[in-house]
Amino acid sequence: MAGILLDPRALTVASSFVTWLIYKIFEPSSVLASFVLLVLLPGAIVQQTKSHFSSWAWAAFVTYSFFWSLVVTFIAAYRVSPFHPLAKYPGPLSCKITKFKVASEYGKGNARTWFMKMHQQYGEVVRIGPNELSFKTADAINPILLSKPLPKGPYYDSRIQNNVHQLDGMRDFTMHSKRRKLWNKSVAPGAIKEYGEMLKGVIDELVEELTKKDYEVVDMSAWMGYTTFDFMGRMAFSKSFGLVKAGKDEDGLMHAVDQGTGDAAVISHIPWILPFLNILPPVGASKFLQSYTANLAKERIQNGAVARDLFSYIIAEDEPEESRPSKEAATSDSMLAVIAGSDTSATALSHVFYFLLRNPHCMERLRKEIDTTIPDADEMTDYSRQADMPYLNACINEAMRLYLPVQAGVQRRVERGTGGRLIGKYFVPEDTQVSVHIPLLQRDPRYFSPIPDEFWPDRFLSQEAYVLPTGETIAKNQLIHNRNVFLPFSAGPQNCAGRAIAQQEMRAVLCAVLKRFDVEVAEGFDMDSWERNLRDYYVSHRGPLMVRIRDRKV
Numbered sequence: 001m002a003g004i005l006l007d008p009r010a011l012t013v014a015s016s017f018v019t020w021l022i023y024k025i026f027e028p029s030s031v032l033a034s035f036v037l038l039v040l041l042p043g044a045i046v047q048q049t050k051s052h053f054s055s056w057a058w059a060a061f062v063t064y065s066f067f068w069s070l071v072v073t074f075i076a077a078y079r080v081s082p083f084h085p086l087a088k089y090p091g092p093l094s095c096k097i098t099k100f101k102v103a104s105e106y107g108k109g110n111a112r113t114w115f116m117k118m119h120q121q122y123g124e125v126v127r128i129g130p131n132e133l134s135f136k137t138a139d140a141i142n143p144i145l146l147s148k149p150l151p152k153g154p155y156y157d158s159r160i161q162n163n164v165h166q167l168d169g170m171r172d173f174t175m176h177s178k179r180r181k182l183w184n185k186s187v188a189p190g191a192i193k194e195y196g197e198m199l200k201g202v203i204d205e206l207v208e209e210l211t212k213k214d215y216e217v218v219d220m221s222a223w224m225g226y227t228t229f230d231f232m233g234r235m236a237f238s239k240s241f242g243l244v245k246a247g248k249d250e251d252g253l254m255h256a257v258d259q260g261t262g263d264a265a266v267i268s269h270i271p272w273i274l275p276f277l278n279i280l281p282p283v284g285a286s287k288f289l290q291s292y293t294a295n296l297a298k299e300r301i302q303n304g305a306v307a308r309d310l311f312s313y314i315i316a317e318d319e320p321e322e323s324r325p326s327k328e329a330a331t332s333d334s335m336l337a338v339i340a341g342s343d344t345s346a347t348a349l350s351h352v353f354y355f356l357l358r359n360p361h362c363m364e365r366l367r368k369e370i371d372t373t374i375p376d377a378d379e380m381t382d383y384s385r386q387a388d389m390p391y392l393n394a395c396i397n398e399a400m401r402l403y404l405p406v407q408a409g410v411q412r413r414v415e416r417g418t419g420g421r422l423i424g425k426y427f428v429p430e431d432t433q434v435s436v437h438i439p440l441l442q443r444d445p446r447y448f449s450p451i452p453d454e455f456w457p458d459r460f461l462s463q464e465a466y467v468l469p470t471g472e473t474i475a476k477n478q479l480i481h482n483r484n485v486f487l488p489f490s491a492g493p494q495n496c497a498g499r500a501i502a503q504q505e506m507r508a509v510l511c512a513v514l515k516r517f518d519v520e521v522a523e524g525f526d527m528d529s530w531e532r533n534l535r536d537y538y539v540s541h542r543g544p545l546m547v548r549i550r551d552r553k554v
């Protein structure tokens with residue numbers, strides 16, 4: 001018996017099998033556990049069996065290679081075997097074995113087209129990872145996000161740094177709801193009213209700077225970025241980043257956020273790599289953003305705030321000291337607002353401009369609504385009036401229906417020990433990550449019809465009959481418009497915390513720009529390049545949108 005165990009092959013096969021079992025059952029994720037299982041254990045085998053080899057180095061080479069190949073083989077064989085709990089779900093072979101394929105599609109910014117292709121090929125449920133399913137059916141919304149919502153999945157582990165949890169990295173419901181209460185206070189109507197002054201400051205600057213560019217060609221997509229970043233800077237840290245005034249991304253903040261969200265989109269799909277990355281010093285965008293954030297927090301604490309900003313809500317100054325989040329947590333959440341709230345709103349705004357430029361009759365109709373509802377430009381900051389402008393809201397919604405700033409199914413997890421969950425007509429075993437792909441549902445003719453792929457804001461208006469862009473009239477009952485499937489801000493207790501702020505901001509920016517300026521496609525600009533340049537890395541990245549602006553002098 002001892003002889004068999006000391007046989008190098010038998011010993012390596014047995015210990016690699018045990019290693020795989022330990023990973024499968026206990027899912028150890030620490031660097032130490034991996035070091036013990038993947039380095040020390042095969043090292044001990046080398047020690048036991050080196051006499052069978054011509055040299056110590058050869059013993060080590062053969063044993064480590066054999067051991068690691070076997071662990072990988074056991075993992076892959078189990079994942080594609082009929083014994084795997086997700087065996088009955090269709091999907092590409094590469095996705096059944098690892099999540100590298102999904103990570104690489106996100107890394108290339110191809111998420112939207114890749115998911116579309118996968119669902120076309122495999123149906124409404126696709127196995128996109130060894131333990132992960134993507135759903136493209138409205139029946140999945142309730143069981144995943146709304147009724148007895150599921151907790152977030154390991155995708156969000158990348159939102160924890162040095163043990164400081166950002167709100168969106170809190171997978172535990174109790175922890176999440178405690179912090180979310182602070183966020184909810186920070187976006188309550190009273191708070192949003194206070195941010196209104198900050199928004200006015202940014203919009204005044206935007207109009208002033210664009211007025212200086214009368215009759216010039218500008219990149220509207222970039223200017224929307226300057227505006228939303230400056231607003232989030234003021235709202236989160238009481239500090240404008242000065243991008244609108246400068247008319248450029250002077251410090252490289254927008255660039256770093258783009259880079260950082262791109263990197264995060266890849267890493268988040270292979271979260272087991274995080275403990276290894278966390279022992280290395282930060283580099284690139286992550287290094288820039290960490291030191292930028294640290295400086296913002298330092299200045300914010302030194303200078304205080306004139307009005308209540310997000311930082312003051314999250315740090316919970318009115319709460320007893322023991323229940324307040326740390327300074328690091330407040331900093332991290334304020335930066336989350338900048339990262340989650342700037343690019344998303346800028347993307348949504350840029351899409352609205354894109355579609356209005358493509359459909360000048362819609363631009364004209366919206367302009368009329370703005371001029372009628374807000375005849376005097378000085379009343380531009382009456383945000384409550386803008387909330388009731390049907391066509392304005394329809395244009396924003398329709399742009400977000402076609403192109404969501406967050407182009408992903410947000411990941412949730414059917415936890416171990418729950419016995420599984422019925423999602424629509426599909427039983428999902430425990431220990432499975434799930435998501436419902438909202439961007440695909442929002443163009444699905446089962447939920448939005450007719451012309452689900454076309455910009456037609458009227459579908460969001462409530463009326464008895466509708467005139468299609470072709471001139472054809474359809475009755476109300478011929479319109480399919482499932483509002484439950486329109487979820488650009490997601491749904492349930494972990495949905496977008498900044499929804500109300502984003503909506504107020506988008507309405508205000510559109511009204512201010514269209515009231516004051518005529519906006520038209522710049523001569524020579526290829527409008528088709530807008531859609532070609534879109535890249536989907538969980539959040540969308542966009543290219544330039546070149547327009548000529550003319551001051552209407554109103």
Ligand code: HEM
Pocket residue numbers: 167168169180336337340341342344345348404405406410411488489490491493494495496497498499501502
């Ligand atoms: C058009 C603009 C925006 C869109 C489309 C958008 C969309 C989203 C989506 C889809 C999520 C994921 C929710 C989930 O996992 O279920 C999210 C999360 C979040 N968003 Fe937004 N967002 C926008 C603007 C903003 C703004 C302006 C802020 C900040 C003021 C913000 C703050 C957040 C936060 C804090 C989370 C994490 C919520 C949590 O985990 O509880 N977002 N957003």
